[in-house]
Amino acid sequence: MILLTGLTKRYGETTAVRDLSLRVESGKVTGFLGPNGAGKSTTMRMILGLDRPTSGTALIGGRPYATLPHPLREVGALLDAKAAHPGRCARSHLKAMARSNGIPGARVETVLDTVGLSEVAGKRTGTFSLGMGQRLGIAGALLGDPRVLMFDEPVNGLDPDGVRWVRELMRSLAAEGRTVFVSSHLMSEMQQTADRLVIIGKGRLLADAPIAEVLASSSRNTVKVRSPHPAALSRLRDRLTAGHAEQPSPGELIVTDVPVERVGELAHEEGVPLHELTARKASLEQAYMELTADSVEYAAPGGGRT
Amino acid sequence: MISPSATTPSLPSVPASRRRSFDNGGLPGAMAAEWTKTWSVRSTWWSLLTALLLMAATAAQLGIYTTDTNTNTDPTDDKGIVAASEIAIQAIDLAQFAVIALAMLAITVEYSAGTIRATLQWMPRRAWMLMAKTAVVACVTFGAGVLMGAVGAAVGAAILGRWRSFSFAGTARDLLTIGLYLALICMFTLGVGTALRSAVGTLTSVFLFLTIIPASLQNSNITFFERISDALPGVAGARFLRGATDPYPPIVGLLILAVWAVAALAGGYAVLRRRDA
C-alpha cells in the first residue's frame, strides 16, 4: 500500500506536485493519469526517495522507501527505459541489481524469461530498442517479487502485442493481491486496465475514484430525444429546467444530467411522440478531457479539441 | 524477434523460508552490486589495460634513462645502482591518470548515463551507496596499484641489468606503497566526482589539485606558498610515495593524503544527501 500525505514538490518557480494526498490500495490496478507535465513522474520519484519532497510524506506499507531494508523485495518500479548502463549486458545489469538486495541469482533468469529477453540477455543494453529497454525495466521491477509495483508510462515504445502483454501483466499482478500503480498520459491505456483512477493536472489531484464513478461524474452523460413534433419537443425542453436541455435542431433534444427514466416520464406527460430516446454514456476519454481541460500545460492554440 | 513468453506472466512467488535464507543485501549487498557493475563494463578493463601499458612504457623509458646516465661520459649525472621498484614509483606519476579515470567513471557515468536513479532505487541509503562505491574503488585501485608496481619493477629490472638492485622486502613494501597511494588518490577522485557529478569537472579539478596548483605554488619560490603546497594531496602523496623525509616524514604525507580523501568523500556525501537524484 502506498500512502501520500500532502506531498508537494517545487523546482524553483515550478510547482510540479501540489499537496497530493492519496492512498493506493493493494489488489487493484490504480491508474495514475494526467497530461504531460502533470507531475506523475515527479510523484513516483518522491515515493522512491529519489527526489526530496518540498513538504509532505510518501510511505510504503507505513515506511519511507529509503528505510526499507530490502527495497527491491518490497517495491518494484519501472521509471525509465534508460535505467541501464548502455555498455552493460542485460544479465549483468539484473545480476548487480539482485545482489544489491540479496535476491537469489536464479531470479534473474526467471524474470528475463518472463519478459522475453532471455535470448538477448548477453547483449549490451545500448543496442536495445526502446521496447526492449522497457521490458528490461519491467524485468527489474519484478526481480524482487515485490508486493508493490509502480510503472511510469510502461507501454511507451511497445508494439501492440507488447501493450497487450503489459496490460495482462498488470491485471495478473493485481489479481495476486499486489499493489499496482501505473501512470499514463492517455486515458485509452487505462480504460481496460485500471480499477481505480487517480487523475492529476498541474500537480493537483483532480479525481480519485473507481472508473465507474469518474464516468458518472462526467457532465457528458446525456440523453438524446428525437421527435417528429418540434413544438412538443420544445414543451419538453421547457419542463427540464433542472437539467440542461439543448435543441440543436427542431426535431432533436439533448438533455444533460437528467436520468433517462425521468426524461421518458416527462415526455409521456407532455405527450411527445418519440422516435428515439437514448442514454449516451460519456466515454472515459471525454471525462478525462473535461477534468484536465484547465490543466493542460501545453494546450493546442485556440483550445482546438473537441 | 523478441516476444514475451506466451504463458500468463504471473511469477512463481519465492517461498517465505527461502526469503529468509538469502537475507543479506544491505551494505554487503551494495558492495557486491558495485563490484558486479565495475567488472561488467568495458571501460574498467580498458582503463586497467591502459594503466599497465603506460606503466610499462614509462618504466622502460626511465630504465633506459638510468642506464644511459650511468654509462655516458659525464660522471656527475650517474644514478648508480637503482632498486627495480624505484622505477615503478617514479613511473606512477603518469600512469596513475588511467586509474584515476576509472575511479572518476565509477560515479560520473551514473550521471551521464542516467543510471543514478536506478542505483539509488536499489540502494536508497545514500551513505551506503557511497560507502559501497568507495570500498570497491579502493579495492580495485589498490590492486591495480600493486599490479602496476609489479609490472613497472619487472620492466625496470629487465632494463637496468647490472645497475639493478632487488630485495624482496623492499619491493613488496614499494608495491604496497603504490597501492595505498593510488587507492587514496582514487578515493579523493571519487569524492570530488560525487560532489561535481560531471566527468570533465572532476578530471579538471583532480588534475589541478594533483599537478597544476602544486607546481605553480612551488615555482613561486615564496615560502608561504611552498608550505601550502606541502599540504596538498598530490605533494603529500608524492612525499609518501618517495619516502621523503623533508619537510615531514612519509607517514605524515600518507595521513595528509588520507585526510584529503576523507574530506572529499564527506563533501561528496553532503551533496549526494541533499540533492535530488
Ligand SMILES: Nc1ncnc2c1ncn2[C@@H]1O[C@H](COP(=O)(O)OP(=O)(O)O)[C@@H](O)[C@H]1O
Ligand atoms: N528535475 C526537475 N527540475 C525542474 N523541473 C522539473 C524537474 N522534473 C520535473 N520538472 C517539472 O515538473 C513538472 C512535472 O513533470 P513530470 O513529473 O515529469 O510530469 P509527468 O510525468 O506527469 O509528465 C513539469 O513542469 C516539469 O517540467
Ligand SMILES: [Mg+2]
Ligand atoms: Mg512522466
